[in-house]
Each structure stands twice: as C-alpha cells, then as structure tokens.
Amino acid sequence: MWRACQSERHLGQYYTLPTSHLHTIFPHGLPARYQQQVKTFNEGCVMVRQPALELISYLKAADYSKPAVRYLLYGLKGSGKTMSLCHTIHYCSTQGWLVLHIPDAHLWVKNCKELLPSSYHTSRFDQPIEASNWLRNFRTTNERFLSKIKLRQRYTWTKRESTEKGSPLGELVDMGVSRVKSSSDVVGAVLKELRLQAAETEESEGFRLAVAIDGVNSLWGRTTIKKEDKSPVAPEELTLIHNLRKMIDNNWCGGAVIATLSQTGSLYSPSSAYLPKELLGEEGFDSMDPFIPVPVSNYSEKEFESCYLYYLDRHWLQHPHSENEGKKEIIFLSNRNPSVLERLCAFL
C-alpha cells in the first residue's frame, strides 16, 4: 500500500504487507513469532520505525556507481532489528531490486547434519541441505530475475554436467536445487554472477543488488560443527560462509549490504553483548569496516502507544483492564521492548 512513499510523517503507524508479497518476498525471512502473529491476525502489519526509515533514506540517497555501502543494524535483544531488515527488504523488492536474503546466518554454522568435503576446493566443507533450502527460497523470491540474468561463464559440475555460458540463472538455480550434492558450489556461483552483473547500470539491463544478512556475526565467530576427527571447523572452511564473506567485501558496485547483528543465535558470546565490536570480534569488525551503524532501540512512547492500539484494535488484549490501568503495568514489565511486549500480550 504505502510502498515507496513512507516518510517521517508515518513514524509509528502500521502498514499492511500484501499477502502475495508475504509469500514471495518472505518465504523464510520473518521472525517465527511474527509469522505466528500474521497467521493469527490474518494479515501482516509492520510498524514504520526510525531505523528502517533511516536505512531507506540512505538507500535512496546512495550512489550506486561507487562500491557497495554496508549498513549494520545493531541493538538490544528483541528491539526489532530483524523486523527493520524485513521492512527494508520489502522496500527494496518493491523498488525492483534483486534481494539476496539470508534469514539467519547462524543456521549455517551450527547443527549441520551433513557435511561433505567440497569438490571444488579440497580443504573446504559443503552443507548441501542448507544450501539447497536457501536456493529454493531464493528462487521463490526472485522469480522475475531468473530468466533475465544470463551467466557469463561456463560452470562444470561433474564430468557430465555443466552449465553453459549465456544460459539463464534460473537453470543454474534449478540445477542446484535438484542436485543437492553440488548445491553449495551453485550458491557460490550464483553469488559471483550477481556480484559481477550488479555493477552494470540500469540501461543495460542491470539491476540493483541488496544483500541482506541476518546474524552477520556468525560469519566470523566459531562454529559448533565438527569434523569426523572431532576437531572444530573454522567458519572459513565452510563454502557457504566463504562465499558470503566475498559478498560482504565492498569490491563490487551497484548495490548495498544490509546486515543485522544477532546475539540470540550466536555461539560462544555472552548474552549481554549487543554492540558491533563485541559481537563481530576483531576479524569481523575489520572486514566490515567501514560500515554505517544503525542503532535499533526499544519502542519510544509514541511507538508503544501505536503498538498497543494495534493490539487493542485487533482485540488481542482481552483483559478488561487493558484500556487504562493495565497499560502502565505493561510498560513497566516490558520496558517497551517489542519482543517482550509481544510475549506479554500473548496471554492477556
């Protein structure tokens, strides 16, 4: 509805995501609790908040002939980083960008059921399941681009299989989804192609590339995956992570990298850490540097009021005291933190 005309006047107000968009753009992107809320209320409403608006204004004002700018959303737990990211992604996709959304990079560094040694590079490891899942979701998100983008290079997967130069991206992605074994390499190839092709200007059928990564601090942390001899795997040794890191490097033009820090899924980091320096570590900070930090805080008074009214409007708060007396209690108990507020109101 509001698409591109969101401005500061709309701060604190809710806008509805069309259901079609929900299925195409966010097959895997939204936080779990938000998805449940969407299912309950039968509609997806997102609040327009300051961090998201800031990001969108930067994106509007950026120069895309220069190397990609990196934005980092950081903040306390549950303050709305992922939701801001999703808001920005929605904006980007309505503007016609190609969105490369990695919903949770933490999922790629832990609980890996299958780990294959990479065919491309012997010291690295592949994660076929995660890669093929991601490719499937990528396909759903960016349908229209798949036929338009042509490959610049020939990729050989096995002795018999190869993808020719000039074939559409869709074919590559389909191959990755069907041939699970080489899906990680397919991911790498897709990323490389997109990186190269995003640099072109709009006239020559170029596009803008938005790389959105949630939980970017996992790329430089530790993993819980172990090799067969029980020694831990470093993140660099995973193909997916390796390729992602190449994406984050700002040596390509024509797009932007939007990332969120996340402590919730991160491994081996204290729960009180939320600043970029703490969560990214030395290595990560150096790689991400320079970036534009965007802090995300708890709801302001106006935003809290808006959220509360939304819940009241949807008849989510059934308690008779919800109108007046209960509000102060809820403010105190949740301290205006969005996720805590949502959990509190869940049983009221």
Place this chain on the structure above:
Amino acid sequence: MEWTSSLIVPQDSIKSNWLIPAPPKVLSRQLCVSSALHRKNLAAAGPEKFSEEFIKKQVEEYNIGKRHLANIMGEDPETFTQQDIDRSIAYLFPSGLFDKRARPLMKVRPEFLPGQLKSVQWGADGRPFHFLFYTGKQSYYSLMHDTVAKVLAAEKQQVLLLSEGPVPQDTKPISLVGSRWLLKEELEELLVETISDHDYARFIQLMERLLSLPNCLSEKDFVQRYRKQLEIQSSKQQVAPLQYDENGVAYSTADGRRKTATCTVLLRDCGSGSISINGRDYLHYFPVLQDREQLMFPFHFLDMLGRFDGQCTVGGGGRSSQAGALRLAISRAMLSFLSEGQVESMRQAGLLTPDPRVKERKKPGQEGARRKFTWKKR
C-alpha cells in the same frame, strides 16, 4: 532441711499471732515411720506450701538484711539494688567454687515474689479463708461468681428501665477496639492458678454475655482489667526523612534482605520509570517475568508506576531472593514519600515485612532437612 508432710506452720506463730485458745494439736505426731514411707509421703504432698505470714516475714527479713548490707558497704540503703547486693556478697564472701549456684547468695526466694506462689489458704484451725476453697480453683470460681453477679445486676436494671417506659438507650457499649481478651496463660498468671481450656472458654463466654447487655458501662473498669491493649503496629515504623540532591530532586535510599541476597536501592523522584540494577537494565537483569512482577508490586500498589527512577545494587542469593530483597528495599525507600495512611496500607499488604524464611538446617540421620533416608523394612 527435711520438711515433714504435715502442716508447715512454725510453732511460735500459733502462740503469738492468733488470740484463739490453743487449738487441738494439728501437727502430726512424729510417728516412727521408716524412711521408705517418708519418701512416699513426701512425693504425695506436692509443692511446698507456706503461709502468708511466713512469706511476709521472709521478705521483711530480706529487706532488713539488705539495709544492713548497704550500711556495711557504706552505700545508700534506699538505692541498693539486687545487683549491688550480689556484688557486695561476692566481695564479702569470696568463693572459689566453680558452680555459680553453690556460691553464697542473698535473694528473695523466687516463689515468694508477689504473684508466684499461693500461700497457705487456711488458718491455724484448718478452716480455709475463702468460701470457695473446696472447689479447688478458688480465684477462678470467685471471679466467675463476681461476673455473674454483675450480669444479674445489669439484667435487673434493664428490666427496671424497660418497666419505666421505652426510654431510648443512649448508653454506648464499651469500646473493644484496640484491645483483646487476656490469653489463657495470662489469666492463669493473674489468678495464680491453673485453669483448663474449658474453664477459660466459659470465662470468655460470660464476659461476652456481660458486654452484650446494654447497661454495662458501669462495669467498664472491671472488664478492662481482663483485656489487654494492643499496640498500633505502624507507629513502630521509622520513616527516614526525604533527602534532596543538587538539582532539587527528592531521593531516598533503603536496604533490603531476603534469604542471603542483600541489596541497596536509591529511588529518585524523576519522571521516568527506568530502573537499573548493577548497571544493567532491569529487563536484562531479570529476564523472567515473575521477578519483574515482584519489582512492580510496590509501585503498582501505590499507583506510582512511572514516577520513580531507581538505581539498585544487589548481590548474593538466587534470582528469586534478589527480586524479593529488591521489593522490600523499594518499599522501604518509598516510605519517605508517603503519607501515614499509605504506610499503614503498605504494612498490611505485607510489603514492609522482611520474609523470615531461610534454608532449614540439614539434620544428622536424615538426608535433608525433612527428608529421611529410604526406609528399608529389613
């Protein structure tokens, strides 16, 4: 000195104090009894009985001796206390005995202190003084007798008044607020007699009946003798005065403790409702809702949710006890901002009572404080 089981009346008092003809000899004859019988009779006699005369004489002797002792020591006889007596005796008769109870002592026998022992209730002729002596509990029954007499008198007066005409009763009943009936133990102490539960219940019933009659105002003093005043609890609460810092903002500090957790709280009267604990936000320090609800309780009770700004330091204990300690400290800190009535309501809500529960000690022979080891039949 062995007391015989007969009447313990000193011989001389019969001749000197009572002007009655010499009564028949009531002292038992010194029978030739064996020591075994002696001992049996001793046990059957019960506690020693002394006559009123005897007790008074002992006390008199003690007082005179006290004055003599004061003179010996060169101190003022009027202000010579028991402590001084002990000191003087220890000085005059130094003893190397290890057992303190074996050393020389100058004290009134504790039974002879007023209200402790019933002196002998019958005279030299064996006739008891009180007409209700043979009931066994003479003071109790005499009290009941008096009360019943008052009840009957009040009823008679009421009948008289009614017969004169239906006059509007403007006699107010005796106010019972702020006092309670004496407990059974206290009544026993007053009467110097043991009473059973049933007797006590009957007594209370009778007093209530007396109070229910409309003309009982005249018996107010009588009733008040058997009621105990309750202290007002909240007057015991010390409320620290408010302090003001540089900007004129009112603040107050307080401590709280629960189960091993200690904390200090500084409450400031600003507009925001933010609370920081050990430097961190309270939302992060207490991720559990239950603990935050405990913190919220004092504010919510007094409807001052967004008013105060808190800076707390807490240590020790677990998460629940830290939350309880903080709650107590916050309530105490808020006292200086409140009126008397609010303080009283807080006290009644239990916000100001420190929770006395601590971990119970583990006992030997058991696995825990209460849990016993598994019982095996064989």
